[in-house]
Amino acid sequence: xxxxxxxxxxxxxxxxxxxxxxxxxxxxxxxxxxxxxxxxxxxxxxxxxxxxxxxxxxxxxxxxxxxxxxxxxxxxxxxxxxxxxxxxxxxxxxxxxxxxxxxxxxxxxxxxxxxxxxxxxxxxxxxxxxxxxxxxxxxxxxxxxxxxxxxxxxxxxxxxxxxxxxxxxxxxxxxxxxxxxxxxxxxxxxxxxxxxxxxxxxxxxxxxxxxxxxxxxxxxxxxxxxxxxxxxxxxxxxxxxxxxxxxxxxxxxxxxxxxxxxxxxxxxxxxxxxxxxxxxxxxxxxxxxxxxxxxxxxxxxxxxxxxxxxxxxxxxxxxxxxxxxxxxxxxxxxxxxxxxxxxxxxxxxxxxxxxxxxxxxxxxxxxxxxxxxxxxxxxxxxxxxxxxxxx
Amino acid sequence: xxxxxxxxxxxxxxxxxxxxxxxxxxxxxxxxxxxxxxxxxxxxxxxxxxxxxxxxxxxxxxxxxxxxxxxxxxxxxxxxxxxxxxxxxxxxxxxxxxxxxxxxxxxxxxxxxxxxxxxxxxxxxxxxxxxxxxxxxxxxxxxxxxxxxxxxxxxxxxxxxxxxxxxxxxxxxxxxxxxxxxxxxxxxxxxxxxxxxxxxxxxxxxxxxxxxxxxxxxxxxxxxxxxxxxxxxxxxxxxxxxxxxxxxxxxxxxxxxxxxxxxxxxxxxxxxxxxxxxxxxxxxxxxxxxxxxxxxxxxxxxxxxxxxxxxxxxxxxxxxxxxxxxxxxxxxxxxxxxxxxxxxxxxxxxxxxxxxxxxxxxxxxxxxxxxxxxxxxxxxxxxxxxxx
Numbered sequence: 001x002x003x004x005x006x007x008x009x010x011x012x013x014x015x016x017x018x019x020x021x022x023x024x025x026x027x028x029x030x031x032x033x034x035x036x037x038x039x040x041x042x043x044x045x046x047x048x049x050x051x052x053x054x055x056x057x058x059x060x061x062x063x064x065x066x067x068x069x070x071x072x073x074x075x076x077x078x079x080x081x082x083x084x085x086x087x088x089x090x091x092x093x094x095x096x097x098x099x100x101x102x103x104x105x106x107x108x109x110x111x112x113x114x115x116x117x118x119x120x121x122x123x124x125x126x127x128x129x130x131x132x133x134x135x136x137x138x139x140x141x142x143x144x145x146x147x148x149x150x151x152x153x154x155x156x157x158x159x160x161x162x163x164x165x166x167x168x169x170x171x172x173x174x175x176x177x178x179x180x181x182x183x184x185x186x187x188x189x190x191x192x193x194x195x196x197x198x199x200x201x202x203x204x205x206x207x208x209x210x211x212x213x214x215x216x217x218x219x220x221x222x223x224x225x226x227x228x229x230x231x232x233x234x235x236x237x238x239x240x241x242x243x244x245x246x247x248x249x250x251x252x253x254x255x256x257x258x259x260x261x262x263x264x265x266x267x268x269x270x271x272x273x274x275x276x277x278x279x280x281x282x283x284x285x286x287x288x289x290x291x292x293x294x295x296x297x298x299x300x301x302x303x304x305x306x307x308x309x310x311x312x313x314x315x316x317x318x319x320x321x322x323x324x325x326x327x328x329x330x331x332x333x334x335x336x337x338x339x340x341x342x343x344x345x346x347x348x349x350x351x352x353x354x355x356x357x358x359x360x361x362x363x364x365x366x367x368x369x370x371x372x373x374x375x376x377x378x379x380x381x382x383x384x385x386x387x388x389x390x391x
Numbered sequence: 392x393x394x395x396x397x398x399x400x401x402x403x404x405x406x407x408x409x410x411x412x413x414x415x416x417x418x419x420x421x422x423x424x425x426x427x428x429x430x431x432x433x434x435x436x437x438x439x440x441x442x443x444x445x446x447x448x449x450x451x452x453x454x455x456x457x458x459x460x461x462x463x464x465x466x467x468x469x470x471x472x473x474x475x476x477x478x479x480x481x482x483x484x485x486x487x488x489x490x491x492x493x494x495x496x497x498x499x500x501x502x503x504x505x506x507x508x509x510x511x512x513x514x515x516x517x518x519x520x521x522x523x524x525x526x527x528x529x530x531x532x533x534x535x536x537x538x539x540x541x542x543x544x545x546x547x548x549x550x551x552x553x554x555x556x557x558x559x560x561x562x563x564x565x566x567x568x569x570x571x572x573x574x575x576x577x578x579x580x581x582x583x584x585x586x587x588x589x590x591x592x593x594x595x596x597x598x599x600x601x602x603x604x605x606x607x608x609x610x611x612x613x614x615x616x617x618x619x620x621x622x623x624x625x626x627x628x629x630x631x632x633x634x635x636x637x638x639x640x641x642x643x644x645x646x647x648x649x650x651x652x653x654x655x656x657x658x659x660x661x662x663x664x665x666x667x668x669x670x671x672x673x674x675x676x677x678x679x680x681x682x683x684x685x686x687x688x689x690x691x692x693x694x695x696x697x698x699x700x701x702x703x704x705x706x707x708x709x710x711x712x713x714x715x716x717x718x719x720x721x722x723x724x725x726x727x728x729x730x731x732x733x734x735x736x737x738x739x740x741x742x743x744x745x746x747x748x749x750x751x752x753x754x755x756x757x758x759x760x761x762x763x764x765x766x767x768x769x770x771x772x773x774x775x776x777x778x779x
Binding site: 016017020021023024027028030031034035038061062063064066067100101102103106110111112113166167168199258259262263265266267269270272273274276277280281325329333335336337350 | 407408411412414415416417418419421422425426451452453454455456482484487490491548550551624636639641642643644646647648650651654655657658659661662664665666668669673
């Protein structure tokens with residue numbers, strides 16, 4: 001085996017060429033990581049929403065809670081179904097909710113549809129990942145609102161203490177909440193009755209969220225809700241519901257994968273070029289090595305190490321820059337807004353996650369391997385005598 | 392010109408390298424073209440579709456807040472209004488598991504031809520739309536994606552209204568960017584009455600054709616004033632500002648796409664520069680001999696630069712054509728994507744092709760200039776001494 005120092009030394013000896021190839025791979029890594037993390041952040045936000053102990057109840061056939069209506073009587077009878085958890089006072093953990101999508105103004109003067117969720121106090125128990133991190137919960141019937149952290153930074157009048165105009169009225173922002181990065185953070189919560197009055201909805205609820213009791217059979221509960229002949233309702237575990245909502249992001253995945261593949265092949269071509277040139281200019285050296293008794297395998301391995309080292313270097317530089325760039329872009333734009341299928345805005349913080357980096361590393365190493373293999377094999381096939389003679 | 396064969400020979404000398412470089416540049420240029428279709432789709436929508444004498448009136452609170460249907464008549468009565476049509480979101484789904492795949496609206500058939508005069512709707516199809524209570528006029532984009540044609544029957548399942556409606560497609564909106572599905576408001580109204588739900592007394596938004604561009608701004612003000620103290624306050628805006636606002640939420644996404652595009656473009660520069668410098672380095676001896684034979688520095692510089700530019704442009708041309716082919720594939724599989732809106736149209740326009748080619752040309756110049764200059768400047772005696 002040739003020492004590792006030999007391969008790495010060769011890279012240092014042809015600095016410009018090495019640096020250019022590293023730069024190419026780094027750029028491909030940045031491009032795919034940035035784009036990939038945008039999509040995975042979006043998916044994380046959507047899929048990360050919801051609790052596996054919760055059921056979402058909508059009208060049959062409704063694809064999201066924006067297009068569903070649930071009559072008051074249905075809520076009144078459903079909340080006492082067996083299998084629904086209760087709080088210490090014995091009240092069922094069933095949260096009636098109404099969603100509307102009014103316009104909000106961004107600081108730059110644009111307007112976006114934001115999801116406003118009308119809830120009752122019980123919502124904080126059903127969605128227990130939602131935690132108020134500033135201020136307090138709203139008081140019912142007093143024109144107060146609490147805002148998700150994504151909303152607070154992006155829209156005019158959405159900070160705690162501000163007056164927020166939306167719908168037909170003005171709302172006082174009294175609190176800000178987090179939900180571990182899920183899509184609730186892109187929402188505004190107000191009193192459900194006040195919201196129904198503001199939106200002039202005669203049927204006050206668009207959906208229910210119920211928490212199943214510990215040890216209760218969720219499927220049985222869902223089946224009982226589905227089968228109730230009085231109301232055409234449908235119950236679905238929350239994670240399954242949000243997974244469905246996230247499907248719109250799936251087509252984006254294809255674009256990102258296509259991007260990564262195309263850019264990756266291009267970069268592999270570039271790497272191949274560099275290594276071919278390296279093999280060409282080291283004919284004499286390779287001939288000498290072979291004459292000294294180093295095996296073909298040793299030479300292949302040495303060249304592959306060279307190309308993998310380039311690829312790894314490119315990955316390291318690219319990953320660091322991508323993480324930095326992601327933060328900068330998020331900061332500049334106040335979070336990246338993205339409209340899901342419901343036409344409401346999800347505010348996403350672009351974070352380069354471990355899985356994005358792992359994918360980028362795999363891409364870089366594949367580029368290195370693909371780019372190094374042909375030149376390495378070419379070098380190994382050289383007959384020592386010929387290589388030395390021509391040199 | 393007479394040196395073109397010489398340059399060609401130089402490119403053909405290391406075929407593998409030339410092919411790999413052209414391939415890398417081609418792939419990158421095709422990527423740039425593909426990515427550029429996204430912001431270009433947005434721009435095209437704003438400039439092609441938006442008419443300067445069409446305004447839209449909607450509820451000030453948001454697009455999901457309806458307006459009373461009576462507003463349509465009041466708007467029509469304003470001076471300067473040529474015609475007005477309303478859109479009411481039906482939210483019909485074709486494949487239930489997919490949700491709403493294309494925007495479908497209940498409209499009045501009569502004013503369509505006038506309000507969207509610039510869309511060149513076929514008068515015969517409009518007539519058929521008027522005659523068939525269950526008729527539908529569908530955007531070409533949606534027709535293509537679902538494999539529908541005029542004369543087909545399709546059933547949409549209502550998600551907002553508790554009625555499912557069956558339609559006969561009688562016409563198309565002749566633009567691949569148009570996803571709309573229009574049907575008669577009266578059809579939905581009657582279906583709702585038949586289901587015991589009362590009629591349809593609301594509308595979503597109103598589109599107004601104004602007689603004179605100078606009337607647009609005053610008319611918008613007058614309409615909003617008219618409803619200022621009513622149960623639903625309106626906000627009027629030009630079609631352009633409406634769409635621009637509608638898609639402002641995609642701005643961040645477009646920014647990321649543009650950054651990525653820039654990175655990929657930079658990538659091509661490096662790949663091309665690498666190749667150009669390798670080509671020159673290997674040929675130093677030869678170049679010195681040429682100079683010794685009396686070839687001028689300018690000529691050496693010119694041929695080397697042309698070589699780099701030619702290679703990049705060839706690669707770029709291949710890439711741009713590849714992008715054109717790829718988008719055909721993408722569109723047959725994708726179509727209107729609610730998540731991407733106008734970004735998902737994937738149409739490589741002539742402008743994008745030209746941009747891609749110019750990028751390649753530019754890349755060739757930048758990448759070739761430094762090595763070519765270096766080679767031209769190098770002293771002959773020194774090089775020859777080093778090489779031989």
